[in-house]
Amino acid sequence: MKFRVASFIIAGKLSLAATSLAAQDAPLVTKAGPIPAVEAGKGQIIFYRPGSMMGMALGCTVHEGDAEVARLGSGKYWVQSVAPGKHAYFTEGEAKDTLNLEIEPDETYFVKCKIGMGVMSGRANLSPSDRAEFAKKAKGMNLWKPKGD
Numbered sequence: 001m002k003f004r005v006a007s008f009i010i011a012g013k014l015s016l017a018a019t020s021l022a023a024q025d026a027p028l029v030t031k032a033g034p035i036p037a038v039e040a041g042k043g044q045i046i047f048y049r050p051g052s053m054m055g056m057a058l059g060c061t062v063h064e065g066d067a068e069v070a071r072l073g074s075g076k077y078w079v080q081s082v083a084p085g086k087h088a089y090f091t092e093g094e095a096k097d098t099l100n101l102e103i104e105p106d107e108t109y110f111v112k113c114k115i116g117m118g119v120m121s122g123r124a125n126l127s128p129s130d131r132a133e134f135a136k137k138a139k140g141m142n143l144w145k146p147k148g149d
Contacts, residue, residue, distance in 0.1 A: 028131070028134065028135055028138050029138060029139065030077065030138045030139065030141045030142070030143065031139070031140065031141060031142045031143075032141075032142055032143035035079060035108075035138075036079060038081075038106050038107065038108055039081045040106065041084075041105050041106070042081050042082060042083060042084070042105065042106075043081075043082050043083070043084055043103035043104060043105060043106070043107050043108075043109065044079060044080070044081055044082070044107070044108045044109070045079070045080045045082060045087075045089075045101070045103070045108075045109045045110075045111055046077055046078070046079050046080075046108065046109070046110050046111070046134060047062050047069065047070050047072060047077065047078045047080065047089075047111045047113065048072065048076070048077035048078075048110070048111070048112060048113070048129075048134060048137065048141060049072035049073065049074060049075070049076055049077070049112070049113045049114070049115075050074075050075070050112065050114070050137050050141075051074045051075035051137075051140065051141075058115050058124070059071050059072060059073050059124075060072040060073075060091060060113035060115065060124040061091060061092070061124070062078075062089055062090075062091060062111075062113065062126065063089065063090050063091070063092070064087060064088065064089050064090075065088075069089065070144050070146075071144060071146075072113055072144055073144070075140060075141050075142060076141065076142055076143070076144040077134075077138075077141045077142075077143060077144065078143070078144045079143075082103055083103070084103050084104055084105045085102070085103060086100065086101070086102055086103075087100070087101045087102075087103055088100050088101075089101070089111065089126060090126070091113065091124035091125070091126055093123055093124055094123050095123055097123070097124060097125050097126050098126075099111060099126040099127065099128070101128075108131070109128070110128070110129035110130055110131060110133065110134045111126055111127070111128060111129060112126070112127050112128075112129040112133070112134075113125065113126055114127070
């Protein structure tokens with residue numbers, strides 16, 4: 001009897017592991033379609049701003065150096081292909097929030113922008129996220145389109 005219980009527990013754990021691996025391999029699909037594969041030899045960052053009532057009218061503008069990377073409204077995302085190495089992304093408003101990333105080739109990273117409470121208005125905050133958290137929101141998200149595209 002003990003052997004059967006143990007084998008059932010092991011089989012259950014293997015089943016959960018297989019489900020987790022399958023979920024990681026499944027394509028991420030948004031309102032705009034599937035997320036593209038990582039460009040060979042580059043890294044990929046998916047910046048996203050989940051939809052919420054908090055700061056709904058406020059944007060989250062992400063910068064790297066002097067360049068604007070994305071302007072994310074509520075429920076928007078942007079896929080950025082980048083060279084491997086160190087990158088520093090930031091938002092500015094009432095306060096500056098910076099997120100430093102070490103990008104590896106052929107890897108996808110997820111960065112969430114949330115609007116938090118500020119003194120005069122909302123404050124954009126960048127934080128690392130993961131595939132599972134983005135996948136929960138992906139179907140309801142639209143791709144941000146830069147002006148001129």
